[in-house]
Amino acid sequence: MKSDAFAAALDRATSDALVVGPINDEAQLKYPLLWQWLTSCEAGRDHLKVPAKLSIKASGAAFLCSLSDEAYGVSLDASSDSLDGCFAALESALSQPQPAIRTWPNHTPRLRKRKKG
Numbered sequence: 001m002k003s004d005a006f007a008a009a010l011d012r013a014t015s016d017a018l019v020v021g022p023i024n025d026e027a028q029l030k031y032p033l034l035w036q037w038l039t040s041c042e043a044g045r046d047h048l049k050v051p052a053k054l055s056i057k058a059s060g061a062a063f064l065c066s067l068s069d070e071a072y073g074v075s076l077d078a079s080s081d082s083l084d085g086c087f088a089a090l091e092s093a094l095s096q097p098q099p100a101i102r103t104w105p106n107h108t109p110r111l112r113k114r115k116k117g
Contacts, residue, residue, distance in 0.1 A: 020051055031087050033094035037067055047111040056086050065090050073107025076100060 021039040028035045034054075043049040049071035057064045065086040068075040076099060078089035093099055 027087070031091040034067070034087060034091045037069065037094070043071065043109075043111045046114050048114055049109075049111050054090075056083070067094075071110050073104035073109065074101050075104070076102070 020041060021035070025035075037052040038054060039051055041048050041051060049069075052067055052069040055066045055068070057066075062079045062081055063083055063086055065078045065080060066075060067077075067090055076090065076093055078086070078093040080086045080089040
């Protein structure tokens with residue numbers, strides 16, 4: 001369950017077409033594709049979206065990392081033998097010439113109209 005403060009901040013960011021997340025985080029340079037997925041609220045010229053979500057689960061001797069964009073209904077998975085390696089594993093998966101991005105069947109995009117003015 002989201003906290004009220006987090007939900008309010010996310011609502012303000014997406015209603016103003018801002019990128020969420022700290023602007024000085026070194027991860028922007030180290031993991032640019034992952035950063036874009038996790039912080040972008042842009043969905044074209046006329047629409048906005050909620051940024052993608054990252055989940056990490058421990059499984060046996062590995063960590064399973066999943067990046068999900070509920071607005072577009074797509075996801076990407078990667079695995080790492082260490083928790084520290086999860087971001088690098090996802091960045092590597094996104095960097096492939098043809099990333100293994102899965103589309104969700106029967107999903108309708110969930111976008112907000114951009115406020116004019």
